[in-house]
Amino acid sequence: xxxxxxxxxxxxxxxxxxxEYKQVGGYNGVTKALINxxxxxxxxxVKASNLLGRGGAGFPTGVKWSLIPMDVDRNGPKYxxxxxxxxEPGTFKDRYLLEGNPHQLIEGMIISAYAIQAEKAYxxxxxxxxxxxxxxxxxxxxxxxxxxxxxxxxxxxxxxxxYVHSSAGRYICGEETALLNSLEGKRAxxxxxPPFPAISGLFGRPTVxxxxxxxxxxxxLVENGADWFKGLSLTATGGTKLYGVSGKVKNPGxxxxxxxxxxxxxxxxxxxxxxxxxxxxGVLPGGAxxxxxxxxxxxxxxxxxxxxxxxxxxxxxxxxxxxxKTCPVAFIHNIEKFFALESCGWCTPCRxxxxxxxxxxxxxxxGTGIMEYIDLLNFNAKxxxxxxxxxxxxxxxxxxxxxxxxxxxxxxxxxxxDKKCPWR
Amino acid sequence: MxxxxxxxxxxxxxxxxxxxxxACIDAxxxxxxxxxxxxxxxVKDIAKLLSISNEEVDGVATFYSRIYRKPVGRNxxxxxxxxxxxxxxxxxxxxxxxxxxxISFGGTTSDERFTLLPISCLGDCDNAPAxxxxxxxxxxxxxxxxxxxxxxxx
Ligand SMILES: Cc1cc2nc3c(=O)[nH]c(=O)nc-3n(C[C@H](O)[C@H](O)[C@H](O)COP(=O)(O)O)c2cc1C
Ligand code: SF4
Ligand code: FES
Numbered sequence: 001x002x003x004x005x006x007x008x009x010x011x012x013x014x015x016x017x018x019x020e021y022k023q024v025g026g027y028n029g030v031t032k033a034l035i036n037x038x039x040x041x042x043x044x045x046v047k048a049s050n051l052l053g054r055g056g057a058g059f060p061t062g063v064k065w066s067l068i069p070m071d072v073d074r075n076g077p078k079y080x081x082x083x084x085x086x087x088e089p090g091t092f093k094d095r096y097l098l099e100g101n102p103h104q105l106i107e108g109m110i111i112s113a114y115a116i117q118a119e120k121a122y123x124x125x126x127x128x129x130x131x132x133x134x135x136x137x138x139x140x141x142x143x144x145x146x147x148x149x150x151x152x153x154x155x156x157x158x159x160x161x162x163y164v165h166s167s168a169g170r171y172i173c174g175e176e177t178a179l180l181n182s183l184e185g186k187r188a189x190x191x192x193x194p195p196f197p198a199i200s201g202l203f204g205r206p207t208v209x210x211x212x213x214x215x216x217x218x219x220x221l222v223e224n225g226a227d228w229f230k231g232l233s234l235t236a237t238g239g240t241k242l243y244g245v246s247g248k249v250k251n252p253g254x255x256x257x258x259x260x261x262x263x264x265x266x267x268x269x270x271x272x273x274x275x276x277x278x279x280x281x282g283v284l285p286g287g288a289x290x291x292x293x294x295x296x297x298x299x300x301x302x303x304x305x306x307x308x309x310x311x312x313x314x315x316x317x318x319x320x321x322x323x324x325k326t327c328p329v330a331f332i333h334n335i336e337k338f339f340a341l342e343s344c345g346w347c348t349p350c351r352x353x354x355x356x357x358x359x360x361x362x363x364x365x366x367g368t369g370i371m372e373y374i375d376l377l378n379f380n381a382k383x384x385x386x387x388x389x390x391x392x393x394x395x396x397x398x399x400x401x402x403x404x405x406x407x408x409x410x411x412x413x414x415x416x417x418d419k420k421c422p423w424r
Numbered sequence: 425m426x427x428x429x430x431x432x433x434x435x436x437x438x439x440x441x442x443x444x445x446x447a448c449i450d451a452x453x454x455x456x457x458x459x460x461x462x463x464x465x466x467v468k469d470i471a472k473l474l475s476i477s478n479e480e481v482d483g484v485a486t487f488y489s490r491i492y493r494k495p496v497g498r499n500x501x502x503x504x505x506x507x508x509x510x511x512x513x514x515x516x517x518x519x520x521x522x523x524x525x526x527i528s529f530g531g532t533t534s535d536e537r538f539t540l541l542p543i544s545c546l547g548d549c550d551n552a553p554a555x556x557x558x559x560x561x562x563x564x565x566x567x568x569x570x571x572x573x574x575x576x577x578x
Binding site (some may be wrong): 095127130166167170171179245248254318320335 | 441442446447448450452453482485487488491505510511512544548550552556559
């Protein structure tokens with residue numbers, strides 16, 4: 001089984017430096033793309049591979065790049081931004097790539113910037129990722145010295161400067177337009193779309209924002225081609241995926257596996273099954289902003305379309321397991337508290353709805369809830385849903401709530417009728 | 425008053441932006457780096473330097489969770505209180521630290537050695553429970569491990 005993104009990551013030992021990375025074929029992709037390919041050819045290759053964005057929404061990367069004006073608008077800078085703000089509870093995959101192989105990301109960014117002809121690129125990094133920050137800065141320094149960054153890269157005439165911006169903290173910075181405001185030194189509130197960043201992004205200029213895992217693919221695509229990429233998965237969407245499992249399992253962790261690996265395989269073969277004495281009750285398949293799935297869904301393939309068909313989202317591909325010793329109301333309360341705290345405060349259903357949801361959940365958990373709250377929670381989940389807010393923060397918060405209310409309805413009712421939490 | 429060193433560092437950042445206000449977050453970080461937190465006076469000084477209003481600077485300063493608008497202790501303990509760490513029992517660790525230091529979330533010990541704050545998911549969910557002390561990460565925490573760790577920070 002091929003593991004292109006992680007094969008050079010050895011947990012516990014330091015990431016490859018430039019020399020070591022080159023010894024295993026690193027930076028060949030840059031040479032190939034910048035010397036032998038036109039920018040449009042790179043974009044077409046990414047389009048042909050049908051690489052879907054790994055940041056959560058699964059948007060086709062090649063399509064996103066092709067929205068960047070290439071011929072008319074050459075009288076000002078364009079930007080490439082790597083979204084490395086990873087902060088969704090239960091998600092720890094980008095950190096693995098950032099700490100494990102910074103040169104792979106940098107190489108991918110050089111080729112991507114070349115494809116859209118951006119001469120400035122940023123890595124928007126979560127503040128807490130101190131180890132990743134040090135590793136990236138060192139790797140960028142090496143890349144400058146070796147002539148892979150800076151002016152006239154490999155004599156191609158293409159220039160690129162790459163900066164690391166360490167965030168000042170807030171989950172909403174990960175939303176791509178909020179991220180752009182933050183890079184401009186402002187409050188990280190999402191922007192109205194359209195215009196999309198491809199037309200008017202950072203400082204009003206055409207900008208592409210992509211996730212760490214997405215950009216880490218680009219050098220491999222250039223070297224091995226679209227058909228190779230498509231052949232890596234078990235489903236129609238190409239590639240492998242970094243999956244993760246956390247919760248009361250024997251061996252929590254993150255693994256690169258073919259897209260379309262089932263939840264059961266992840267849970268049982270890779271995460272080692274549940275810790276003795278704990279039973280599986282449910283799972284958020286792709287981070288805190290995805291709908292619960294339950295036992296009957298365990299054979300669902302972890303791909304964008306298949307998880308969606310089961311009623312949830314692949315999201316970030318990192319599963320959080322709910323076990324029978326953890327109160328589902330407390331689990332959902334913890335998640336809604338996070339979303340309430342991290343709301344930027346722009347839209348009413350999010351700013352007002354989430355604290356209200358949080359209060360009702362506290363009340364149910366403490367045994368002072370009333371039946372009417374269940375309807376009110378459903379009411380709020382509906383109004384936080386898609387179409388009522390500027391960004392996907394509130395719809396994301398609605399997902400574990402609405403599905404949790406459905407799958408764990410009896411547990412909610414029991415808290416209310418018994419006037420106490422059965423788990424305490 | 426900003427020190428010459430702070431001003432110099434902020435001017436370096438300004439160069440990277442099309443206009444000075446772009447360096448607002450960097451300026452706040454620089455001041456916090458030197459002073460531990462950002463006072464009302466510093467907000468005004470930064471606003472003047474960047475030619476924007478005090479309110480604009482404060483709007484940014486209060487938006488971001490890692491900019492402190494109140495003094496903190498010499499060491500800041502950040503306990504992850506997100507869902508995977510909850511499943512793995514961060515609450516009992518919080519109670520342990522809270523009892524030991526006699527402070528709750530948001531509090532600073534009377535000797536100003538520690539400030540205790542909650543933090544959202546640290547991306548270490550497969551090694552939960554996790555926390556940070558200043559810039560250092562720790563995971564797979566137990567009460568004993570925490571006792572030992574705290575000793576390293578004076
Ligand atoms: C509230 C919120 C937080 C987000 N956080 C992140 C994040 O931390 N990292 C990320 O890559 N995408 C995040 N996204 C998705 C981005 O908006 C965007 O879709 C993504 O960076 C695009 O990259 P991709 O096309 O490579 O997936 C977030 C979205 C929302 C609504
Ligand atoms: S949905 Fe929430 S986070 Fe998103 S713009 Fe509206 S208030 Fe802000
Ligand atoms: S939930 Fe605590 S590190 Fe992710």
